[in-house]
Amino acid sequence: MKRLPKLPRDPRVLVDQDSLDDAGVYRLDRRTALVQTVDFFTPVVDDPYDYGRVAAANSLSDVYAMGGSPITALALMCFPEALGSEVLGEVLRGGQAMMRSAGVAIIGGHTVKDPELKFGYSVTGVVDPSRMLTNAAARPGDRLILTKPLGSGILATALKHGKLSPAQARRLTRQMTTLNRAASEVAVRAGARAATDVTGFGLLGHAAQMADASGVTIVFAPRPDWFLPGTLELAGEGEIAGGLRKNQEFYGPRVAIEGIPPEMTLGLFDPQTSGGLLIAARERKAATVLAGLRRRRIWAKVLGRVTRRGDRDVRCEAV
Ligand code: CO
Ligand code: CO
Numbered sequence: 187m188k189r190l191p192k193l194p195r196d197p198r199v200l201v202d203q204d205s206l207d208d209a210g211v212y213r214l215d216r217r218t219a220l221v222q223t224v225d226f227f228t229p230v231v232d233d234p235y236d237y238g239r240v241a242a243a244n245s246l247s248d249v250y251a252m253g254g255s256p257i258t259a260l261a262l263m264c265f266p267e268a269l270g271s272e273v274l275g276e277v278l279r280g281g282q283a284m285m286r287s288a289g290v291a292i293i294g295g296h297t298v299k300d301p302e303l304k305f306g307y308s309v310t311g312v313v314d315p316s317r318m319l320t321n322a323a324a325r326p327g328d329r330l331i332l333t334k335p336l337g338s339g340i341l342a343t344a345l346k347h348g349k350l351s352p353a354q355a356r357r358l359t360r361q362m363t364t365l366n367r368a369a370s371e372v373a374v375r376a377g378a379r380a381a382t383d384v385t386g387f388g389l390l391g392h393a394a395q396m397a398d399a400s401g402v403t404i405v406f407a408p409r410p411d412w413f414l415p416g417t418l419e420l421a422g423e424g425e426i427a428g429g430l431r432k433n434q435e436f437y438g439p440r441v442a443i444e445g446i447p448p449e450m451t452l453g454l455f456d457p458q459t460s461g462g463l464l465i466a467a468r469e470r471k472a473a474t475v476l477a478g479l480r481r482r483r484i485w486a487k488v489l490g491r492v493t494r495r496g497d498r499d500v501r502c503e504a505v
Contacts, residue, residue, distance in 0.1 A: 200315055201252070205399040207321045208248035208382055211313065219315045221254035226262045226306025230342045230459050231359055234273045238280025238305065240362040244385070244460035245307040246288055250370035251383040251463055252320070254313035259285055261295030264304040277305050288365055319373060319465075321392075323380035324400035328492040329472035333369040333484055334361055334462025336389055336453055337417025339427035344420045354416055361414065362460040369486075372478035373465045384461035386429060389489075390454045391437045392464060394499035398440075400466075403498060406454075406490040407505045408446055413453050421449040421456070429457035437499075445504030454502065466492055 195202070200219055201211035209223035225245040229237045242259075249256040261281060265274055285292050290309070324330075341358045344350050350358065366383060373381055380400065384392050389406075397404045410418060433455040443451055462485070467475055472488070479486040 200318070201320060205320070205322050206395045207399070208251035209254070211252060211315070211318060213315060217314055219313050219318070221249045221252050221311040221313050222309070223248035224262070224306070224308035226304050227459070228302055228304055230362065231345070234276035235280035236359050236363065238277040239284040240359070240460055241305045242281040242284035242307060243363050243365055245309050246290065247366045247383045247385070247460055249309050249311035250366035251381055252313055253318045253370055253374045253381065254311035256288060256290045256309050256311040258291050258293050259307040259309045261292060262306050262308065263295070263297045264300035264302065265297060266301055266303060267299060269303060281305065281307065284363065288367060317374050319370070319378060319381035321380065321382040321396040322399035324396055324402050324404070324466035324492045326402055326492055326494045327468065328380065328466040329469055330404065330406070330489045330491065331465045331467070331472060331475055331479070332384065332389070332412065332462050332487050332489050333366065333465070333479060334364065335414045335485060336384070336412055336458065336461070337414040337456055338362055338458045338461060339430060339456040340417050340420050340425050340453065341414055342459065343427045344425040347425065349420065349425065357414060366463050368482045369463045369479060369484055372482065372484070373463065373467070373475055376467065376471050376474040376478060378465050378467035378471055378475055380466035381463050383463050384458045386457045387437065388430070388433045388455040388457050389464070390441050390500055391433050394437050394440045396464065396466070397499035401495055402492045403494065403496040404490065404500045405493055406500065406502045408450055408454060408502055409505060410450070412487055412489070417453050418449045421452040426452060427457050430455050433457060440499040442498045442501045444502065446502050464489070
């Protein structure tokens, strides 16, 4: 996208790909803007119904990360003919169930034959522009809150290798099918201005994007309880998702890491599927966010703080 020639910006475009934010935002009137995003990927779990649910929750996440409410979705499916209509039906059914639980209407879609199964949605939502959450609004002094534990990429890799217990597999599916809706509502109500969801670029990649877009440096103090049970052990055993090394190569130079064990460092770069929100808010608002998340029984941790811009996007320091 960055290589496309630059056209003069339409003033109704409030957010586009320039800030590497979660979704595009287009103003309709003073109080309403459209939030639009698309995401689809290859299966991350064995069960086709669960795969559909994960794909739906994941594609809704970018709208929640902007503080928006998703309203409609279009399904996108690439499928190998050998797979059979029963499996494809299950995938679609799972997606439908998730969309229904989010109050989103599926109003169309498109399918293409392809050697590899891929599924997801293009989602449209609405947001009040004065309350939208962007990745460019973090300010020095803000606290950072994460709303789902890390490690879904490592656990999904271990699942493919048959190394997860049934309980771990269920925990992974539950995490990836949990909507970021409640977390987003809590953040907007508390008056937070900055958020992004932690997905393919891992915590450090998305934090680096937020720091860059906001002109700040983010400081984390990583702890073992930020991760899904088993993540650090499995990382130590080499259960590394393909995208993890790429994240490390690309974002590594933008991050200073001191005194962090190697398997935890891997976990911080681990690409997440349908990961949680990373919310930045002033100290008092952050306390309100945290209390709201706890009240709604959402997993939440304070990860660190935002500081004035230094020589790196992110610093990780031992506790
Ligand atoms: Co996102
Ligand atoms: Co996105």
